[in-house]
Amino acid sequence: MTKNSRLFIVPGTFEQDRFAKLIKGLTVTFDVLSPSRSFDLLDCHDQSLRASGRLLIETEGALHLLQEDVAPLAQTWIGKGRFVQDLPDGPVRTALRGFPKLRALMSLGSGTGKTGTFAVLDDLQKTQVRGDVLLLSTKDIQVTLLNVHPMRGYDRAFEAVCAALSEMLGAASRIEQMFHVLLPKVAPYVAKPKVSLGTNEPSIQVATDIIRTFLTVARQNEAGVIADIDTEFLHDYRISLRRIRSVLSLFKGVFSPERTIALKREFSELMEPTGRVRDLDVYLLEKDTYFNLIPDNLHVGAEAMFAQFSKERTSALAELSRRFQSAVYNKQMRNLALLFAEAKYLDPGPNAERGAYDYACVLIWKRYRKVCKLARRITPDTPDEVLHELRIECKKLRYLMEFFAPLFDRKDFKTLIKPLKKLQDNLGLFNDYSVQQEALLSFVVAQSNTQGRANAQLAMAVGGLIAVLSQRQAAERASVIANFQHFDSPNIQHLFRSMFRNKED
Amino acid sequence: MKIIACYSNKGGVGKTATSVNLAYAYAQAGQNVLLCDLDPQGASGFYLRVKPSKKLTDARFFEDVERFTKSIRASDFERFDVLPANLTFRDFDVFLSRMRNKRSRLKKALAAAGSDYDVIVLDCPPNFSTLSENVFKAADLIVVPVIPTTLSQRSFDQLVSFFDERNLPKKKLKAFFSMVQRRKTLHLETMEAMRRLYRKRFLQTSIPFAADIERMGLNRAPVSIYAGRSAASAAYQALYDELENGVVTTK
Numbered sequence: 001m002t003k004n005s006r007l008f009i010v011p012g013t014f015e016q017d018r019f020a021k022l023i024k025g026l027t028v029t030f031d032v033l034s035p036s037r038s039f040d041l042l043d044c045h046d047q048s049l050r051a052s053g054r055l056l057i058e059t060e061g062a063l064h065l066l067q068e069d070v071a072p073l074a075q076t077w078i079g080k081g082r083f084v085q086d087l088p089d090g091p092v093r094t095a096l097r098g099f100p101k102l103r104a105l106m107s108l109g110s111g112t113g114k115t116g117t118f119a120v121l122d123d124l125q126k127t128q129v130r131g132d133v134l135l136l137s138t139k140d141i142q143v144t145l146l147n148v149h150p151m152r153g154y155d156r157a158f159e160a161v162c163a164a165l166s167e168m169l170g171a172a173s174r175i176e177q178m179f180h181v182l183l184p185k186v187a188p189y190v191a192k193p194k195v196s197l198g199t200n201e202p203s204i205q206v207a208t209d210i211i212r213t214f215l216t217v218a219r220q221n222e223a224g225v226i227a228d229i230d231t232e233f234l235h236d237y238r239i240s241l242r243r244i245r246s247v248l249s250l251f252k253g254v255f256s257p258e259r260t261i262a263l264k265r266e267f268s269e270l271m272e273p274t275g276r277v278r279d280l281d282v283y284l285l286e287k288d289t290y291f292n293l294i295p296d297n298l299h300v301g302a303e304a305m306f307a308q309f310s311k312e313r314t315s316a317l318a319e320l321s322r323r324f325q326s327a328v329y330n331k332q333m334r335n336l337a338l339l340f341a342e343a344k345y346l347d348p349g350p351n352a353e354r355g356a357y358d359y360a361c362v363l364i365w366k367r368y369r370k371v372c373k374l375a376r377r378i379t380p381d382t383p384d385e386v387l388h389e390l391r392i393e394c395k396k397l398r399y400l401m402e403f404f405a406p407l408f409d410r411k412d413f414k415t416l417i418k419p420l421k422k423l424q425d426n427l428g429l430f431n432d433y434s435v436q437q438e439a440l441l442s443f444v445v446a447q448s449n450t451q452g453r454a455n456a457q458l459a460m461a462v463g464g465l466i467a468v469l470s471q472r473q474a475a476e477r478a479s480v481i482a483n484f485q486h487f488d489s490p491n492i493q494h495l496f497r498s499m500f501r502n503k504e505d
Numbered sequence: 506m507k508i509i510a511c512y513s514n515k516g517g518v519g520k521t522a523t524s525v526n527l528a529y530a531y532a533q534a535g536q537n538v539l540l541c542d543l544d545p546q547g548a549s550g551f552y553l554r555v556k557p558s559k560k561l562t563d564a565r566f567f568e569d570v571e572r573f574t575k576s577i578r579a580s581d582f583e584r585f586d587v588l589p590a591n592l593t594f595r596d597f598d599v600f601l602s603r604m605r606n607k608r609s610r611l612k613k614a615l616a617a618a619g620s621d622y623d624v625i626v627l628d629c630p631p632n633f634s635t636l637s638e639n640v641f642k643a644a645d646l647i648v649v650p651v652i653p654t655t656l657s658q659r660s661f662d663q664l665v666s667f668f669d670e671r672n673l674p675k676k677k678l679k680a681f682f683s684m685v686q687r688r689k690t691l692h693l694e695t696m697e698a699m700r701r702l703y704r705k706r707f708l709q710t711s712i713p714f715a716a717d718i719e720r721m722g723l724n725r726a727p728v729s730i731y732a733g734r735s736a737a738s739a740a741y742q743a744l745y746d747e748l749e750n751g752v753v754t755t756k
Contacts, residue, residue, distance in 0.1 A: 124725075126554035127581045152586055153578030 005071040008165045009178040010144040014133070015168070022164035026120050026128065026157060033114040033135060040110045041182070044103035045224055045233065046189050049096075053175045056092070056105070057136075059113055063092045064134075068175055072132060072147055082106070082229070102285070104230035109183040111138035118146075120161055128157035136182060143182050189220055191236045197406050203359045204352035205343045207251045210403055212340040214240040219333060226321040231281040234320075238278055241271045246399045250363060253351035260349070266336075277320050279439065280313040286436075294464040301461025305443065360404035365500040367397040375484040384434065387480060391427035398424060408499060416495060419487040426476055426483045433473035437466050508615060508625045509748070510644035514667075515660035516631040518650040519683040521548040522718050522728075523744070524628035527648070529727035530745035532585035536623040539577065541615070542590040543597075543640070544630040550589035553580045554725050558591045564600040566591075567610045573618040582727070586622070594630075601635040611639035633667060641673050646748065650683035650712070653695035665703070675706070681744060682711035709753040710743045 020028050039059040043049045049056050055066040058077060065073045075090025082104040087093040113136045120129035134145040146165065150158035179186070195209050218240035224233030245267045248260060255263070283290075287306055291299060323329050339345050351359065371393045378386060398420060405413055440462045448454040511524040521544070528540040542549045547557045561576040577586050601607045619625045629640050641647065649664065651657050661680060668675045680703065686692050700707050712718070715737040717728055724731045729738040746752045 124554040124556065126556075151579035153576070 004069045005147055005149045006162055007066060007068050007175070008146040008148065008162075008169060009175070010146065010169060011178075011181050012142055012144070013135075014144040014146065018168060019164060022167060023120065023160050026122055026160065028118055028120050030118040030133065031116050033116040033133065036112040036114055038110065039113040039136065040107040042105040043108050044100065044105060045221075045229065046100075046103065046191060047108070047186075048100060048103070050176065050179050050188065055175050055178070056096075057113070057134075058107075063087070063090075065092045065095055066134075066145065066147070066175070067095075071149060100232075102230060102232050106224075106229050108186050109138060111136055111182075113137070120157055122157070127151065128154040129161045131161075138182055141181060141184075143178055145178070191217060191239070192402075193217065194406060195403070197356050197404070199357040199407060200355040202343070202352060203251060203254050203354045203356055204346065204348050206356045206359075206403070207247050207254045208340050208343040208346060210247050211244045212337070214243045215333070215337055215340060218244075219337075222324045225317075226324055228317060228321075231278075231285060234274060234278055234281065238271060238274050241267055241274075243399060243403075245271070246396060247403065250367075250396055250400055251351070251359075253349040255352070256347040256349045259347045266332075270332075273320055273323055277313060277316045280309050280316060283309050283436075283439070284313065290465060293468040294461060298457075298461045298464045301455070301457035301459070302465070304455070304458055305461060308443075308447075356404070357407050360400070360407055361500040364397070364400050364404065365496070367393065367400055368496050368500065371397050372488060375488070378481060378484070380478075380481075384477075387427065387430060387477065388434075390480075391424070391431055394420065394424050394427060412495060412499060416492060416499075419483075419489070419492060423480070423483040423487050426479055430473055430476040430480065433469045433476060437469050437473070440466055440469075506616070506619060506622060506625065507646075508612075508627065508644045510627040510629055510640045510647045511650070512627075512629040512637065512640055512644075512647050513631055513649050513651070513660065514633055514637070514664050515657055518631075518652050518657060519712065519718070520544075520631070520650055521552065521628055522721055523648065523650050523683070523712070523741075524549050524626050525552045525721070526727050526729070526738075526741035527745060527748075528585060528624075528626040529582060529729065530742055531624045531626070531749070532582055533729075534745065534749070535584070537584050537586075537621060538624045538626060539586045539588060539619055539622040540580075540626045540628065541588045541619075542628050543594060543636065544628055545590055545592050545595035546630075547590040547592075549628045550587060552721055552725055552727075553587050555580065555587045555589045558589045561588075561591050562593045563596070564604075566594070566597075567600065567604065567614045570614070570617045573614060577618075582730075597636045598634045601639065607635055608638050608642055611636070612643035615643060638671075641668075641677070644677060646679050647677045648744075648748065649678060649680040651680050651699070652684045653682050653692040653699070655691075655695070658695055658699060661699070661703075665706070678706050679708055679748060680706050681708040684714040685711045686714045708744070708747050710740065710747045712740045712744065713737060 016028075016030055037059045039057050042056040042058055042063075053068050057064045057066070061077055063075055063077045067073075073091040073095055075092040076088065078088060083101070084093060084096045084099040084105065085101060087096075113134060115135075116133040118131045118133060119127045120131075122128050128151060130149045130151065132145075132147040132149075134147075136143045136145070148158065148161055148165070193213050195206075195213050197206050197209070218237050221233040221237040221240070224230070225237060245264065248255075248264050248267065254260075284306065290306075291302060294302065371390065374386065374390050374393055378390070398417070401413065401417065401420075444454050444459055444462050445452075447458060509527070511520045511527065513520055524540060524542075528538045532538045540549055540553075550557055555578045558576045561572055565572045573588070577588050579585075580587050601610060604610055606613075615625055627640060627644065629637065649661065651661050665675065665678070667673075668678065682692075682696055685696070696711070713736055715735065717732040717735040717737040720731070721728060728735060728741060732738055743753075
């Protein structure tokens with residue numbers, strides 16, 4: 001039966017003569033390579049294509065997607081839509097269907113490329129195997145990609161060609177390796193790196209390691225925020241800082257009280273200037289959803305509102321970019337990195353030396369009980385504030401569990417996190433709808449004159465949105481109790497108890 | 506899946522050249538095509554540089570779907586595969602005579618093994634036999650090259666009578682004039698007479714007698730590959746257009 005194409009990656013130039021000698025009984029002809037064209041290697045910041053063993057190359061208005069063991073795909077790329085969903089219809093777009101919606105394609109590296117083909121012929125000059133050649137060169141390195149395509153009924157020749165290439169190249173050559181050879185300076189980006197910890201590791205060491213790790217992640221996102229590539233850069237930046245802040249507030253007594261207070265303030269101040277841009281990003285990302293919530297005749301007002309948001313975002317982002325590029329900020333971040341380079345630079349608190357495992361059990365158990373205590377009181381009449389509080393407690397519990405996850409059984413943790421995540425998603429939406437309503441209200445207030453009168457179109461659009469959002473909020477609220485009951489099942493209760501409780505005694 | 510047989514009960518009329526060029530035209534039009542060489546001489550395989558099948562021997566063609574499928578070879582052209590012939594194909598009638606439903610075995614074999622294809626072109630050997638009866642039954646269209654000469658006319662008369670006697674659907678018969686030499690009065694007169702006699706059987710398109718077609722044996726490729734702008738290449742394209750779309754290309 002028909003087999004799949006196979007991709008071979010050759011660092012440097014390909015030795016055609018050696019290849020020709022290795023395939024016995026067949027002759028190979030390479031056609032002349034095309035003239036050099038410039039290319040860009042595209043991926044998003046977290047390199048999801050690289051991680052899935054795919055390579056996306058753009059040359060002069062065309063996109064080429066190379067995958068291991070699949071025939072390469074190509075399509076035109078007119079215009080400069082940077083998101084996969086903005087690409088024109090074509091095989092590449094179809095193949096990239098699962099690509100993150102919020103992540104833009106960006107160039108991770110560039111160089112020049114030449115293309116060509118080759119054919120393997122038998123004694124009758126009948127083609128038995130075909131192949132594509134792609135020669136990529138960057139400033140310092142050259143890589144040849146050979147894509148070998150089987151032809152129906154000529155499996156033996158295909159196997160012979162693949163065997164010859166494998167013999168020449170030694171170990172299987174994968175896309176990941178090629179990435180590494182071609183772009184040695186581009187390290188994979190991980191938004192949530194695993195911080196390894198030991199059972200008896202002092203807690204101050206754990207805290208320091210986590211903070212150092214997320215400081216690095218935060219810094220990896222600055223350039224993308226400045227270049228305004230996509231909104232995930234700022235989001236990841238903020239999440240990293242939030243994780244650091246939660247370590248500072250949840251790991252009680254690990255650092256000295258004075259140090260803890262100072263650090264909490266410092267990180268809070270680092271986070272503060274990013275808030276407005278993120279809020280506006282969220283509104284603008286939700287633009288289509290908002291429009292779908294209200295009837296067409298209210299769209300005029302909504303257009304005006306989003307135009308305003310977009311304008312405000314431009315100036316807020318400009319300010320944030322200036323801040324990220326300022327000497328003061330960079331010095332502050334460098335100093336923080338130096339401070340967290342090693343635990344010994346930090347003044348220890350009373351819990352500093354406590355073993356990580358014991359400490360984790362105590363913290364998680366305590367937080368878990370707090371969540372349960374709060375949630376079990378919730379009735380349909382409970383004020384919204386309690387639900388907000390529950391959301392924050394759940395988040396703290398989740399962060400704690402994620403920080404210490406390496407110390408516990410992965411499967412058990414998954415069982416615990418799954419219903420927690422569902423509850424959190426529910427509470428998250430509840431909160432989003434509430435925050436959005438407040439934001440819309442304050443937007444109208446800001447747009448009103450001194451007598452409190454606003455533009456009628458605008459006010460109608462906002463009024464319509466608030467009406468829908470408050471209904472949605474109520475719906476989310478209604479499912480909190482059910483979602484908590486799911487999390488509060490005897491099974492989960494038992495698992496929490498057996499994993500974290502006994503250790504306290 | 507559409508089955509087009511290229512058949513004539515007379516030899517040397519251009520069946521193989523028609524099969525190869527027509528199959529190529531279908532593939533060029535975006536269809537997945539299998540050219541099935543039923544002629545034990547293996548001429549269409551030869552034209553496409555595909556070696557004869559070694560293992561598809563004896564009755565396996567009709568009985569062993571897996572072997573049939575494994576014997577299919579890609580040609581050098583996109584969407585165009587070939588099932589090369591085997592010398593034992595000359596004994597098809599012997600095997601068929603031993604089988605039940607001996608007139609529908611070909612249709613069954615093609616349906617089982619050819620499901621990947623939009624079009625199957627059959628290059629048939631020149632005779633009346635159980636195999637040809639299978640062909641008449643399996644094919645949706647039977648393309649018949651006719652050289653406008655007396656002997657060819659006689660053969661075509663025999664074919665039509667054969668259809669009449671057995672009550673076969675004559676609508677399947679799509680005859681066309683092959684190896685036409687317009688300088689020859691006999692050719693022109695025969696064409697006119699036959700068109701009058703068989704008004705519904707003949708396609709408008711005819712294929713000229715051309716050195717470019719004879720050169721297929723040297724070039725071992727469809728005419729369009731090495732003589733893309735020749736009259737012969739245009740004629741085969743016109744034959745495709747008329748068969749597939751009912752469009753008559755006039756020059």
